[in-house]
Amino acid sequence: MKVLKFGGSSLADYGCLQRVRELILTQGSNEALVVLSAPGGVTDKLVELCELARQGQAYEAQWQALTERLNALKSQVEAEFGEAAHWPDLAALADKLAGVKLLRQCPDAVQAYVISFGERVSVALMVAMLGKDKAHYLDATACIATNDAYLDAEALLDESRARFSAQLQAHRAQFYIMPGFTGSNSAGELTTLGRNGSDYSAAIAAACIQAEVCQIWTDVDGVYSADPRLIKKATKVNRLSYKEAMELSYFGAKVLHPKTILPCAKTGVPCEIKNTHAPELPGSVIAAQGGGDEPVKALSSLDKLAMLTVSGPGMKGKVGMAARVFSALAKDNVSIVLITQSSCEFSISFCVHEQDLPLALQALQSAFELEMQAQLIEPIEVRRSLAIVTLVGDNMKSHKGLAAKFFASLAQAQVNIVAIAQDSTESAISAVIQGELCQDAVKVCHENFFTHVPSIDVFLLGCGLVGTELVAQLQRQQSWLAERNIKLNLYGVANSKHCYLNEQGVPFERWQEALADASEGFKLTDLEAFVRRNHLINPVIVDCSSSQQLADQYRDFLAAGFHVVAANKKANTSDYDYYQALKQVAQQKGRRFLYETNVGAGLPVLDNLQLLFGAGDELLSFSGILSGSLSYIFGELEDGLSLSEATAKAKQSGFTEPDPRDDLSGTDVARKLLIIARESGLALELSDIEVEPVVPEDFAAGSSVDEFMARLHEQDGAFADRIQSAASEGKVLRYVASIADDRCRVGIEAVERTHALSDIRDGENALAILSQYYQPKPFVIRGYGAGAEVTAAGVFADILKTLTR
Numbered sequence: 094m095k096v097l098k099f100g101g102s103s104l105a106d107y108g109c110l111q112r113v114r115e116l117i118l119t120q121g122s123n124e125a126l127v128v129l130s131a132p133g134g135v136t137d138k139l140v141e142l143c144e145l146a147r148q149g150q151a152y153e154a155q156w157q158a159l160t161e162r163l164n165a166l167k168s169q170v171e172a173e174f175g176e177a178a179h180w181p182d183l184a185a186l187a188d189k190l191a192g193v194k195l196l197r198q199c200p201d202a203v204q205a206y207v208i209s210f211g212e213r214v215s216v217a218l219m220v221a222m223l224g225k226d227k228a229h230y231l232d233a234t235a236c237i238a239t240n241d242a243y244l245d246a247e248a249l250l251d252e253s254r255a256r257f258s259a260q261l262q263a264h265r266a267q268f269y270i271m272p273g274f275t276g277s278n279s280a281g282e283l284t285t286l287g288r289n290g291s292d293y294s295a296a297i298a299a300a301c302i303q304a305e306v307c308q309i310w311t312d313v314d315g316v317y318s319a320d321p322r323l324i325k326k327a328t329k330v331n332r333l334s335y336k337e338a339m340e341l342s343y344f345g346a347k348v349l350h351p352k353t354i355l356p357c358a359k360t361g362v363p364c365e366i367k368n369t370h371a372p373e374l375p376g377s378v379i380a381a382q383g384g385g386d387e388p389v390k391a392l393s394s395l396d397k398l399a400m401l402t403v404s405g406p407g408m409k410g411k412v413g414m415a416a417r418v419f420s421a422l423a424k425d426n427v428s429i430v431l432i433t434q435s436s437c438e439f440s441i442s443f444c445v446h447e448q449d450l451p452l453a454l455q456a457l458q459s460a461f462e463l464e465m466q467a468q469l470i471e472p473i474e475v476r477r478s479l480a481i482v483t484l485v486g487d488n489m490k491s492h493k494g495l496a497a498k499f500f501a502s503l504a505q506a507q508v509n510i511v512a513i514a515q516d517s518t519e520s521a522i523s524a525v526i527q528g529e530l531c532q533d534a535v536k537v538c539h540e541n542f543f544t545h546v547p548s549i550d551v552f553l554l555g556c557g558l559v560g561t562e563l564v565a566q567l568q569r570q571q572s573w574l575a576e577r578n579i580k581l582n583l584y585g586v587a588n589s590k591h592c593y594l595n596e597q598g599v600p601f602e603r604w605q606e607a608l609a610d611a612s613e614g615f616k617l618t619d620l621e622a623f624v625r626r627n628h629l630i631n632p633v634i635v636d637c638s639s640s641q642q643l644a645d646q647y648r649d650f651l652a653a654g655f656h657v658v659a660a661n662k663k664a665n666t667s668d669y670d671y672y673q674a675l676k677q678v679a680q681q682k683g684r685r686f687l688y689e690t691n692v693g694a695g696l697p698v699l700d701n702l703q704l705l706f707g708a709g710d711e712l713l714s715f716s717g718i719l720s721g722s723l724s725y726i727f728g729e730l731e732d733g734l735s736l737s738e739a740t741a742k743a744k745q746s747g748f749t750e751p752d753p754r755d756d757l758s759g760t761d762v763a764r765k766l767l768i769i770a771r772e773s774g775l776a777l778e779l780s781d782i783e784v785e786p787v788v789p790e791d792f793a794a795g796s797s798v799d800e801f802m803a804r805l806h807e808q809d810g811a812f813a814d815r816i817q818s819a820a821s822e823g824k825v826l827r828y829v830a831s832i833a834d835d836r837c838r839v840g841i842e843a844v845e846r847t848h849a850l851s852d853i854r855d856g857e858n859a860l861a862i863l864s865q866y867y868q869p870k871p872f873v874i875r876g877y878g879a880g881a882e883v884t885a886a887g888v889f890a891d892i893l894k895t896l897t898r
């Protein structure tokens with residue numbers, strides 16, 4: 094025989110009742126024992142009425158409304174099925190409430206009687222709907238034997254088994270319909286099994302009759318990998334072990350009452366969670382073997398907790414202290430959710446439900462009064478508003494690194510861990526955290542443990558030449574990314590005046606219009622709020638501006654939990670302390686600071702240097718052409734173009750800096766050389782680089798970019814002479830950067846036509862690195878070192894690197 098249990102949400106109105114009737118009838122000619130909760134909301138209302146009556150307040154109007162609701166259901170059922178419902182005695186219930194109001198007292202036994210009324214109503218209605226020839230009203234008080242706790246009774250399985258057997262034999266029927274939530278003590282008085290105790294009733298029944306299955310019908314598809322109200326991407330878990338289900342329900346999973354599993358586990362009856370509204374879907378099966386290879390099945394969270402710490406010199410090495418702590422709490426019926434003890438035995442910490450905190454404190458203070466007076470025990474420390482996040486999975490024991498991943502995920506969510514606990518079977522690992530961060534913690538942990546598509550959440554600052562090309566590449570590469578199982582979201586774009594953020598992602602087709610319409614400029618606090626609101630776990634700020642003001646904020650970006658990807662060279666060429674600080678804060682925060690495009694645009698220059706020098710190599714000397722624009726300009730000069738014409742063409746081709754004076758002054762090359770020097774271990778400042786500008790410093794100063802470009806032809810003559818004179822010696826001019834003998838220099842050099850650098854033009858860069866390992870022939874990198882496309886591609890590659898640590 095099967096046991097089927099239907100919860101309150103499945104019985105809320107007449108339509109629901111009909112659906113349940115049909116589901117029962119799908120059993121065909123098979124017998125079934127059906128356990129029913131009260132119609133949705135009825136038990137809560139009865140509890141409220143009891144409380145109002147106990148306080149001597151008016152409850153009558155609400156009572157009236159409740160009885161009207163229930164009587165309306167009864168009339169509907171009787172009219173439809175022509176069968177009189179075996180209606181519970183509402184008048185007796187009204188008398189009880191009146192008595193409570195008169196006495197201003199509500200003994201537990203009375204309360205149990207009142208609040209269990211709804212279940213009897215459900216059963217009366219369902220028996221009438223199924224017909225008395227088929228269905229029998231199975232009296233739960235005659236079947237479930239419990240202890241004397243009227244409001245949170247424990248079932249006595251052996252005695253209940255005998256009672257069930259007798260009752261089923263005495264009343265033969267196809268369907269036994271039994272009210273959930275109730276039993277009776279040895280005196281025959283009605284007891285209740287704790288809130289939502291109907292699941293427990295069903296499990297007890299299933300265990301007692303050794304049912305083939307205990308089906309819990311509810312309003313969700315089964316047990317989820319996390320609370321689906323919190324986590325949109327939560328998925329149904331098909332199969333769990335009893336242990337996994339117990340851990341989950343104990344630590345907050347709402348779908349099952351914690352006490353439900355034990356009777357099933359004891360007798361090996363499988364338990365199945367199914368959705369009344371989608372009965373065709375397979376539910377979640379809970380059985381002896383959880384099955385599946387996944388190490389973590391689900392995660393749950395429990396909030397509104399407080400942690401108490403008992404500590405002091407009197408604790409250390411003293412036998413029986415823990416026992417005294419816990420028996421003091423047990424005496425007052427305080428349930429302990431989680432316990433941890435310091436390894437030096439100096440303190441014991443444990444969590445209780447916040448509602449139990451006053452009782453727990455009082456119990457401990459009176460138990461340790463003398464020790465406290467003697468200062469052997471310190472005043473009990475209390476931390477309120479805590480939560481527990483728990484990972485559950487039987488297979489965790491055979492996998493390494495899960496705890497590390499769990500704690501790293503909590504760190505990623507910026508959550509501080511207050512305490513941790515793991516049971517010795519390694520089926521559950523729990524962290525106590527601040528309650529207000531519980532949702533963040535669950536979201537990040539779920540993303541890391543269950544979402545197998547890693548995501549990168551990009552905010553692009555600077556949408557000029559490089560930034561615009563980057564957006565185009567992000568759009569173009571979406572399917573390439575999807576094939577590689579990567580979700581790359583562009584959530585924000587900003588220029589110097591506007592910042593556009595969109596929780597659905599920036600629309601690729603009209604991002605420029607959206608940005609132009611945005612009213613506010615970029616503020617880090619807005620991005621932080623956005624990330625928090627949307628629970629993003631891999632946010633990346635991409636700087637494709639040349640703004641010093643943004644570069645100065647990288648430390649804050651990293652500290653706020655963003656990765657930083659920079660095409661902008663200004664942070665790495667700020668003072669050396671800042672350059673160092675950025676690396677440190679990135680390391681501390683577990684975030685990446687990536688800037689491959691700072692030197693050689695898309696060429697893999699800095700990655701290679703970091704690999705070489707990170708593996709113990711040492712730089713001996715360096716020489717190369719580091720400027721795409723100057724490589725282009727000097728090549729064009731060789732072909733007969735003037736300096737002003739060549740510069741205009743370089744600018745048009747996207748090789749120059751936003752302000753071409755940065756190139757012609759040698760500053761941009763000096764920045765790149767400084768970065769190479771720093772990456773090689775030299776603690777230099779920008780002022781340490783000797784710079785020979787292409788055009789005199791005073792010529793470049795004080796005008797706008799347009800004015801400068803308009804006047805540049807004034808330098809054409811002098812430059813033509815220089816080219817001419819080099820040519821007469823069979824040489825060409827190149828803008829060369831070098832590090833040799835602790836001297837860093839950038840400037841114009843006349844090189845033989847046979848020299849390797851004479852060939853470098855058209856925007857190409859070339860770098861020759863002579864090192865301990867690479868000598869006498871240098872390690873050489875060559876390729877296009879400027880231009881929107883290669884630079885954006887380099888930025889793109891850096892963005893992808895944020896997925897790896």
Ligand SMILES: NC(=O)C1=CN([C@@H]2O[C@H](COP(=O)(O)OP(=O)(O)OC[C@H]3O[C@@H](n4cnc5c(N)ncnc54)[C@H](OP(=O)(O)O)[C@@H]3O)[C@@H](O)[C@H]2O)C=CC1
Binds near residue numbers: 881
């Ligand atoms: N071109 C190349 O080959 C390479 C370039 N780079 C680097 O890439 C960066 C971008 O170059 P490029 O695209 O040519 O520059 P652009 O001048 O074309 O674009 C710069 C962008 O940055 C924006 N911006 C400026 N200040 C801010 C701010 N405070 N907040 C947000 N956005 C801001 C500008 O906004 P607005 O339009 O409102 O002024 C503009 O959108 C530079 O640092 C450059 O050195 C690196 C390697 C190679």
Ligand SMILES: N[C@@H](CC=O)C(=O)O
Binds near residue numbers: 690
């Ligand atoms: N303006 C720069 C662009 C890359 O950093 C150059 O000319 O190389």
